[in-house]
Amino acid sequence: xxxxxxxxxxxxxxxxxxxxxxxxxxxxxxxxxxxxxxxxxxxxxxxxxxxxxxxxxxxxxxxxxxxxxxxxxxxxxxxxxxxxxxxxxxxxxxxxxxxxxxxxxxxxxxxx
Amino acid sequence: xxxxxxxxxxxxxxxxxxxxxxxxxxxxxxxxxxxxxxxxxxxxxxxxxxxxxxxxxxxxxxxxxxxxxxxxxxxxxxxxxxxxxxxxxxxxxxxxxxxxxxxxxxxxxxxx
DNA sequence: TGAAATACTTCATCTGTCGTAGTACGACAA
DNA sequence: TTGTCGTACTACGACAGATGAAGTATTTCA
Numbered sequence: 153x154x155x156x157x158x159x160x161x162x163x164x165x166x167x168x169x170x171x172x173x174x175x176x177x178x179x180x181x182x183x184x185x186x187x188x189x190x191x192x193x194x195x196x197x198x199x200x201x202x203x204x205x206x207x208x209x210x211x212x213x214x215x216x217x218x219x220x221x222x223x224x225x226x227x228x229x230x231x232x233x234x235x236x237x238x239x240x241x242x243x244x245x246x247x248x249x250x251x252x253x254x255x256x257x258x259x260x261x262x263x264x
Numbered sequence: 265x266x267x268x269x270x271x272x273x274x275x276x277x278x279x280x281x282x283x284x285x286x287x288x289x290x291x292x293x294x295x296x297x298x299x300x301x302x303x304x305x306x307x308x309x310x311x312x313x314x315x316x317x318x319x320x321x322x323x324x325x326x327x328x329x330x331x332x333x334x335x336x337x338x339x340x341x342x343x344x345x346x347x348x349x350x351x352x353x354x355x356x357x358x359x360x361x362x363x364x365x366x367x368x369x370x371x372x373x374x375x376x
Numbered sequence: 377t378g379a380a381a382t383a384c385t386t387c388a389t390c391t392g393t394c395g396t397a398g399t400a401c402g403a404c405a406a
Numbered sequence: 407t408t409g410t411c412g413t414a415c416t417a418c419g420a421c422a423g424a425t426g427a428a429g430t431a432t433t434t435c436a
Contacts, residue, residue: 162274162392162423164370171373181383195369201424203384208423222433229432231383248374255367257307258276261283262360274392274423293414313393315415320392341401343414382433390425399416406408 165197165205166214167247173215173236174244180206180232206234214240277309278317278326279359285327285348286356292318292344318346326352 172183180202188196209215215234222229236244284295292314300308321327327346334341348356 164373165423168370168373171375179383181381190372191369194365198425199384200386200426204423204425229383248376251370251374252376253306257303258280258363260302261276261280262363263283264360264364277392291414293412310394311415312395312417316392316394341414377436379436380434383431385430386428388426391423392421394421395419397417400414402413403411405410 165201166209167244169205170214170236170240170244173234177233177235213237214243277313278321279356281317282326282348282352282356285346289345289347291346325349326355
């Protein structure tokens with residue numbers, strides 16, 4: 153059963169990040185650029201929001217981190233990459249369902 | 265220019281309440297019942313959330329309160345009614361615009 | 377050589393929401 | 407008349423996600 157949590161967008165940052173990690177593992181800076189691109193610059197996630205989301209989601213078991221260099225030879229900066237877990241995939245699916253419900257609810261109070 | 269606030273639903277309780285007050289002045293218990301009815305029971309606002317929203321919105325100048333009895337003769341329980349202000353109407357309109365934008369943004373990350 | 381971009385971390389603060397609890401009145405039934 | 411249910415709140419403390427400010431360090435490129 154999908155339940156509406158009262159902190160929705162507040163919690164949808166996690167969903168956005170996970171949706172990007174569904175494609176392939178990625179890291180902070182790259183994810184933040186992708187969110188900006190995908191939304192045509194309409195939404196820019198704050199750095200602190202992003203990195204605290206990583207911490208939270210890793211603690212919750214939704215993502216796993218590993219450190220890797222820019223290229224295979226180990227050159228370039230080291231970055232912390234994140235990979236989505238099965239639990240993360242489940243959480244993402246739940247959030248998508250929750251979103252549909254939330255949208256219906258909120259729209260009953262919105263005038264266009 | 266509409267900007268996405270990062271606390272969306274978190275802030276959309278206010279919008280729901282205001283949308284009800286657009287019709288006519290009302291009070292806590294009645295508004296909470298209306299929200300439940302309008303959403304077919306899908307969303308039930310918590311009492312504490314509701315009453316703290318009143319306090320906040322009155323402070324912000326979006327609503328005004330007045331005490332009135334159940335009937336015109338002054339019989340029955342006294343209730344605190346709230347009336348939406350012009351500032352409240354503006355705020356509501358802004359929130360509606362914000363919602364459209366937010367919806368577009370979030371949906372780019374949602375799979376159905 | 378130095379600015380800009382990359383890639384973070386730390387820390388303190390804010391604020392809407394929520395849980396728990398309590399108050400008080402009226403209506404209505406047993 | 408006693409008790410329960412519905413109505414109509416208020417008070418208080420706590421939580422958690424988001425944020426602002428600031429700092430660090432490396433790499434890239436003009």
